[in-house]
Amino acid sequence: MTDMSPTLKIALIGNPNSGKSTVFNQMTGLRQRTGNFPGVTVEVKEGLLKFPSGHEATLYDFPGTYSLYPTSSDEKVVASVLTNPADPYFPDALVYVADVTKLEKHLLLFTQLLDLNIPLLFALNMSDSATDLGIKVNASKLSESFGVPVVSISGRTGHNTMRLILDLEKMVNRPPVSGNRTPFYPLTESEKQVSEAIRQNLGIENPYRALLLAHHGPWLHFLKPTEKETVLAIVSTKNFQSLRAQVDETLERYDRFIPISQAAVVSPPAFPNTPTDRIDAVLTHRLGGPLIFFGVMMLIFQAIFDWSVYPMDWIENGFALVSEFLTVQMPEAWYTELLTDGILAGLGGILVFVPQIAILFLLITILEEVGYMARVVFMFDKTMRRFGMNGRSMVSLISGSACAVPAIMSSRTIGNWQERLITVMVTPFISCSARIPVYLVLIGLAVPAIKLGGVLNLQSLVFGAMYVLGVLAAFASGWAMKRWLHRREHSFLAIELPVYRIPHWRNVVLNVWEKVKAFIVGAGKIILIVSIALWGLSRFGPGNAMDQADQTAQTEAQQLSLDTVETEGLVQQRRLEASWAGQAGKFMEPAIRPLGYDWKIGIALLTSFAAREVFTGTLAVLYNMGGSEADINDRSENAAKATLRERMKSEKFGDTGKPVYTLATALSLLVFYALSMQCFSTLAVVRRETGSWKWAALQFTFMSVAAYLGAWAVYVLFS
Amino acid sequence: MQRRYRTITDLKINESARAISFDDSELACKLTSMGLLPGTRIEMIRKSPFGSAYYVKADGVRLALREEEAASILLEV
Structure with missing residues (x-):
């Protein structure tokens, strides 16, 4: 879709809980997909926006954030993209979504975006709740004060979605205004010096963007090493106190926009006891x-x-x-x-x-x-x-x-x-x-x-x-x-x-679909590949071992005068025993013997590596069930299961002659499956999310050790 | 020694007071961007079931704060 996407890029931005995603779903319908910002594991939703004129744009739903001074990787992406016009996600225009019932709290990020000088449309969301609460907003007054188009919408009811799309197209078609507008927030003397120096050295036009580079220089990935050095040198020679400046800027912005919002919004006196308070008195009660x-x-x-x-x-x-x-x-x-x-x-x-x-x-x-x-x-x-x-x-x-x-x-x-x-x-x-x-x-x-x-x-x-x-x-x-990592780092609640x-059905359906897709695509691909590989390992064996297994089974079957179904089962059993998987099972028997497992269980452990439930199917073949796996996987108590139980109970260790399948073995296996990391897909996701194989390998190791020790302890305890 | 100031952690349930300042700039940055400013009226609603977190209302906005976060917000006496 990326190469086919329209070239016009528009981003939805807003605070968490601004109802941004609902608006995104309204604007794009089902024409959307989820991607990843390159290099980081932060999701961006991408959708096709069709204007009534027939033109199209790609609409991005950026992660929710309170300001351009981020504290989580989600929020960092927003600051990183918006300070880098070369970023593939850098938008041609922004739609800022705010919860109109809490307008004051949502204006901070809005005024920061104003100063970045990217075409900006202000969408006052939740107009339906505002009406219910008796809040009146003068949109034209806001538009006049901030110098941007303002639309009242409701993501939940869909009210004014079309109006928003029309105004958005009008805005992007307007010829760009030349020169910088008066910034909403005037930089302080020291900010000016830093910003000016960065602008000159890095060739940046917008003063606020230059200031953001001074704040975020240490972690912004798109800066070249020389640029980063320059920024850090400027910050240190000018003795620029980033955190202090961030707080001062935030407070100054509030001082400037609160009078504007007070002049444009009329709210009735707040009721002290809303339904949310009454519900929370129960749901967050201490006991x-x-x-x-x-x-x-x-x-x-x-x-x-x-x-x-x-x-x-x-x-x-x-x-x-x-x-x-x-x-x-x-x-x-x-x-x-x-x-x-x-x-x-x-x-x-x-x-x-x-x-x-x-x-x-x-x-x-x-x-x-x-x-x-x-x-x-x-x-x-x-x-x-x-x-x-x-x-x-x-x-x-x-x-x-x-x-x-x-x-x-x-x-x-x-x-x-x-x-x-x-x-x-x-x-x-x-x-x-x-x-x-x-x-x-x-x-x-x-x-x-x-x-x-x-x-x-x-x-x-x-x-x-x-x-x-x-x-x-x-x-x-x-x-x-x-205890082991023991890193001191600021953590926030x-x-x-x-x-x-009340949840909006469209958000719910889309989110569930996304998670299921993550499972099918993320886990499914790997499960499929591994199950094909494991099929190969249990279907083929070294040299002519498989042919020999066939012959042995046939001879045995004749001696025992078995019927066709039983013979087929015996052939399958002997073949699996002779296959590469079977060899591996025998090879690993010494390692799993302390847990109470014989080599047959070893084979089942190996074949269930892609998908744990394969375990039962493999055992069915090994104990010559003859029938299909489905009989045994059936969740009800049935004849096949009873037969399998009988077969397993009569199984004895080759050397000691003691029964293999005791309560201790079963419990040991249960503990093994509960603790072990038998899922390649999870390892792959862990690698992606942590950025290195190191953590995935560590996880695999400690879960395997935990499973082994746990299973061993249980076996010793119960046998 | 008597303390010259108090913080959110000193508020009783249903008591409220105005925030004056912060004593941790990183937290100040986060909290101000969420709309908790000097001058904001903060009302203590309840403590979390296992302690160490507070449910407060800051000018009508419901927030959950950790002990350290709550303790970094200085209130008028």
């Missing part, structure tokens, strides 16, 4: 707040399991049908197997998780859009900080129970690097949807379905314990990393608790 939060979480998880059963069955059955059809229709050859056992199995393994992920993100998005997530951040900030994280990490950890890939991406709003890093590192410990099928099968096989005290189902209890284990592991490693609102 009730956390209790309600845990209640909400329980309901969400209940919903995920209840609602996802049917779509998951459809997807599984659909893939099984297609796979069966192709097996029958296509010639019996390796490429048919590649298609059915490699590609289709991989695709099915990816898509089967979409329902759960979509449902979880639907509910999280609704909580976020309503305004509840900000309250969660407030309530749990202290708790999270004890473990090296930040209140905002709650959103990532909760999302991690669907899929770690989008969850890790949502850590971008955390300003402090160390807190963000720890969040990224521990999120994969949270049990994601890919672990559920493994848990269910292992528990179904090993844990008796008895009720404790007639009420508590032991199987459900163990299942819940796996989630608790993941959460504990996440917090424990957060705590350890905090300071968060606005927005007024509760």
